[in-house]
Amino acid sequence: MQAVKQCALGLFLALLSLSASAHPHSFIRMKTQVLADNGQFTGLKMRWTMDEITSADLLYDAGNAKPGDEIWKKLAAEVMANVLGQHYFSEVWHNGQKVKFLNRPTEYGMEREEHQAVLTFILPLAQPQPLSGQKYTLATFDPTYYVDMSYEQDSDAMLPASLQTTCKISIHTPHPGEEVLNYAQQLDKSDAPEEDMQLGKQFAQTVTLLCQ
Known part of the structure; x- marks a missing residue:
């Protein structure tokens, strides 16, 4: 468990073992379904x-554990604690206001895929929100951009069957300017971007949920 306990703001300090000279140092591929x-x-x-390098320490700790073994629960709890420390690395917006989340997921787990x-986890809203005639936007990102989350x-980005006739969902990928790209590429793994720059947010994809 020692490797997991070295997790930090960017999710995992396994990132620090990488030799890459520019941001980002780790990659997370996401799938999201509206509930x-x-x-x-x-x-x-x-x-x-x-990604495989980021996964290495976690999977080393899991060893040959089978699905459902206690070690997966412990690993998931350690990682989830870091995710919660960053408010799920996510923002949901509605009518210019941030939608609040519950402080804890209703369920979560970890597994090996090759x-x-x-x-996996469920991010619950603090209060149910209306859908009819409404528009919501979601962005999930590491503010420092050490982790590419995309x-x-x-x-x-998916809808449940119950919403597929009344709602649409889409993903928008931003295209930061050359100045921002050059800034990100010049940062090495010992550098932190300026906080007020919100570097990760400038690269963050936006999911839009639009309902009739």
Whole structure:
């Protein structure tokens, strides 16, 4: 468990073992499904697949553990604690206001997928939100941009069957200017970007949920 306990703001200090000379140092591929109940937006079901190098320490600690073994619960709890420390690395906006989350996920877990660690959890909204005629935006990112958190394809943001006839969901990928790109590339692993620059947010994809 020692490797897991070295987790820091960027999720894992396994990042520090990398030799890359520019941001980002780790990659998480995301899938997100909107959760709804009785026509209201209640939360998000997230699946984060970590790159093989970032996964290595976690999977080393898991050894040959089978699905459901106690070690997976311990690893998931350690990682989830770091995610919660950064407010799920996520923001949901509605009518210019941030939507609040519950302080703890309603469920979470970790598993192995070949040579990669996969964290799954449900991010619950503090209060159910109306969907009819509403628009929401979601962004999930590491503010420092040490971790690249992104969707590989449009289908990685999903609607439940109950919303597929009344809502649409889409992913927008930003294209930061050359100045921002050069700044990110020049940072090495011992550097931290200026806090007020919000570097990670400038690279963050935006998921838009639009309902009739």
